[in-house]
Amino acid sequence: MKESSRTAPYVCFSCRKQFERNWDFNTNFKKCPECGETTVRYDHKFRVPKRTDDAQWKKVEFLRDHGFYFQRVYDQGDEGGLQYANYPKDLNEARDFVVKYQEFAITIE
Template sequence: MDKQSRMELRRKVGLRDLPKPQVKILGPEYAMSFACLNCKTSNMRHFDKAPCDYPDTMECPICNGVAVNLGRHFKPPKKSDDAQWKKVKYLVEHGFVFQTIYEQRDDSGYYKVSYPRSLAEAKEFVAKYKDKAVSIAL
């Protein structure tokens, strides 16, 4: 007799309870990354509201400075990587909070633009896509 048949017999006799259905508690759709440019930290935060109602800034839990909402796609650099944090700060100061940016190709539609990897590339990026910048109150 296989295991499944034995389990069914035990359940019929009353020696085994049926597994209780698991109830999944629904929470926010996703977390947003808030980065503090002063202490070079990033924290993920969930909110029980619509994503369009998430705050642009919040108080940094570490240094009590301003932490900026950089969206769910932001991958923070290491705290010791000063060059990358300078790039992030430069982009944020110019209105680029790691939102998705699309550029139109000739006739083949739109494609997603990658964010720059260095400060020099960031300066070119800001100049090229300045019309895509968003305004945030720091």
């Protein structure tokens, strides 16, 4: 299938880098252009942590392992409507987040 002209961030956990790649609608994984390991596609709003920020990388890996790729997650708003939920700031918050929003977790293949 032809790739889109849209790009998406693909994250390499081995290099701890993000690469903007053409978004193939059928492919959530691509080979890392630097190390050759597998990268995974994240939501376009995702921003990779600094390579040296071990705590943030552990949080991102924990969220990934529980089906959260920084896709949109919704919470009940104060006036009854839906609003975007904020992603957790650290690993402790992430543990609560994956339980509270488990219905939004996704499996990518």
